[in-house]
Amino acid sequence: MVYLVCFILSIVMFLWVIVRSDSFRINQIMLIVVTMAGNGGYYALATSTCLEKAILANNLTYLIGIFSPMLLLLNICEICRFKLPRRLVAAMYSIQMLLYLSVCTTGKYEIFYKTVQFNMDEKGVYLTKTYGPMHTVYLIMMFLFLVAGICVSIYSSKKRNIVSYKNIDLMVFVIIAIVVTYAIQRFLHLTVELMPIVFTFGIVVILVPITKIRNFSVDGNKEIISEKLEKSGYIVFTKKLYYMGCNKTAAELFPELEKWELEKKVPGSGGRFNTFLRQPLMQYINSNLKEPLKGKSFVIKEKSFGFSIRCLNSGKRHIGYIIELIDITDLLDNQTDCKAEMVK
Numbered sequence: 001m002v003y004l005v006c007f008i009l010s011i012v013m014f015l016w017v018i019v020r021s022d023s024f025r026i027n028q029i030m031l032i033v034v035t036m037a038g039n040g041g042y043y044a045l046a047t048s049t050c051l052e053k054a055i056l057a058n059n060l061t062y063l064i065g066i067f068s069p070m071l072l073l074l075n076i077c078e079i080c081r082f083k084l085p086r087r088l089v090a091a092m093y094s095i096q097m098l099l100y101l102s103v104c105t106t107g108k109y110e111i112f113y114k115t116v117q118f119n120m121d122e123k124g125v126y127l128t129k130t131y132g133p134m135h136t137v138y139l140i141m142m143f144l145f146l147v148a149g150i151c152v153s154i155y156s157s158k159k160r161n162i163v164s165y166k167n168i169d170l171m172v173f174v175i176i177a178i179v180v181t182y183a184i185q186r187f188l189h190l191t192v193e194l195m196p197i198v199f200t201f202g203i204v205v206i207l208v209p210i211t212k213i214r215n216f217s218v219d220g221n222k223e224i225i226s227e228k229l230e231k232s233g234y235i236v237f238t239k240k241l242y243y244m245g246c247n248k249t250a251a252e253l254f255p256e257l258e259k260w261e262l263e264k265k266v267p268g269s270g271g272r273f274n275t276f277l278r279q280p281l282m283q284y285i286n287s288n289l290k291e292p293l294k295g296k297s298f299v300i301k302e303k304s305f306g307f308s309i310r311c312l313n314s315g316k317r318h319i320g321y322i323i324e325l326i327d328i329t330d331l332l333d334n335q336t337d338c339k340a341e342m343v344k
Helices: 002-019 026-046 051-079 086-103 133-156 165-188 195-216 222-231 248-253 255-259 271-276 278-287 329-343
Strands: 113-121 124-131 232-238 243-246 293-300 303-314 317-327
Touching: 002 026, 002 195, 026 051, 026 124, 026 195, 051 086, 051 113, 051 124, 051 133, 051 165, 051 195, 086 133, 133 165, 165 195, 232 248, 248 255, 248 317, 255 271, 271 278, 278 293, 278 303, 278 317
Parallel strands: none
Antiparallel strands: 113 124, 232 243, 232 317, 293 303, 303 317
16 A cells, blocks of 8 residues: 555656656656656555566566666756766766666576565565675665765755755755665565655655755746747757747747748848848858857847857757847947937
């Protein structure tokens, strides 16, 4: 019954994250997904009727044990604004995936479990196992991730202008709860698994600061980004000047954009784009400038707009160009008013 409750709770959290998907990143979604799948595995294990089904369910439960500590660390780094190199993150994922592949050999090879036995009595269904070498590696990696999470939290506690001490306390509390629960589980040889309970509870706790950060973040705030997109226009091209799209504001200013075909060359004549932007864009491309090119204002629908042309990069690779259109009507009006005051 406990496993079913945890499974249902994790499903509810997953559905909630889907509804609020704009507010969450891949690490939060992955943490909930692996916990949901793992909790489903615990429930399936508790209702298994034979060794084969129990082994399959047990493999699912290790999604929590193998991936959740790593994802917990990545979420802590995100909350603390502690940036890990992408290659390091890729290496971490690779190691954990290899570990999980070793789990999937249960019943065939003695890599993760040397032996596994199916038991069903008044206590319920459980497996009796003897551990193989990869299980030791699994334990080492789990505690390395948890210790690293504590280290990042303690290190970030000195930066109170970046990280709230309340968030740090919550994160350290979750990690300590996981370690203590696992120790109790191992030393008391309990047949009832406590890890799905503590990880499900831990996700709820971790989502509190993450949700708060997403709601009040200046960099990732949806309302700020939406307001900026409404006031400014954006047009995107590939390196070979194939048109790749624009936002609604740009389409309103340059109606011909809605008729352009994606991934096709820019038409050579006609329309406001060729009147105001084509020549500056070609000038920027031919000049090989690395800094953005800011252009003079032009008037559309009684509003003044400036523009900025810059390179679009993917990592260190140059892949195209972005034209940003900025409404500077109020700025020009203010400058005119200032000049009038100076004349008086």
